[in-house]
Amino acid sequence: MIPDLGKRWLPALGVTVGVGILVAVLALWHPPGLYLWLKALHVIAVMAWLAGMLYLPRLFVYHCTATPGSVQSETFKIMERRLLLAIINPAMAASWVLGLWLAWDSAAYRAGWFQTKFVLAIGLSGLHGMLARYTRDFACDRNQHSQKFYRIINEVPTILMIAIVILAVVKPFE
Ligand code: HEM
8 A cells, every 4th residue: 555645744734833823822922821831732742742652663563463465454554654643743743843932932942951852852753754664664565674673663762751851850950
């Protein structure tokens, strides 16, 4: 089955534009408590992003055992595609838009903890791109990797998440 590349980024693009407009309007208006509300939305978006990033490689581990063309394999394809397009992509877009606004509003971009977190968030986004590519490979029955590979990949978002949350909450250095 050939994936529909033309519409792949529409949900994430819609969320980026929607959240961007919302943040721009709120930033101009700047009602009291705005920072904390947008931080809460950022944490919600990040939770959805990470939930998907932890689940998708797990699906790949099970998908490896399914025979291409079988009902099971086709079901995994639908689950992977929906998880990526409906949850992971839009959640990543919202995390970035809100996170960058928080960094700009609080001037966190000057702090060492934020700069380190920023680099790790770019790493997480790169991993996101890799998972999107593996989803496309599975959709075309062209998976190149073993179960063991996906089990190892499954640990990477966990490690990045732990480091990023410690940096954001503890702020161990300025
Ligand atoms: C995508 C790029 C990201 C940017 C630009 C960004 C930026 C920020 C900024 C500036 C804050 C406000 C810190 C404060 O007010 O003290 C924040 C809060 C937070 N971020 Fe992010 N973030 C990003 C991704 C993530 C990710 C991937 C995670 C989790 C894995 C995460 C978890 C958190 C948490 C838990 C807080 C709340 C910290 C607190 O108030 O104690 N962020 N983020």
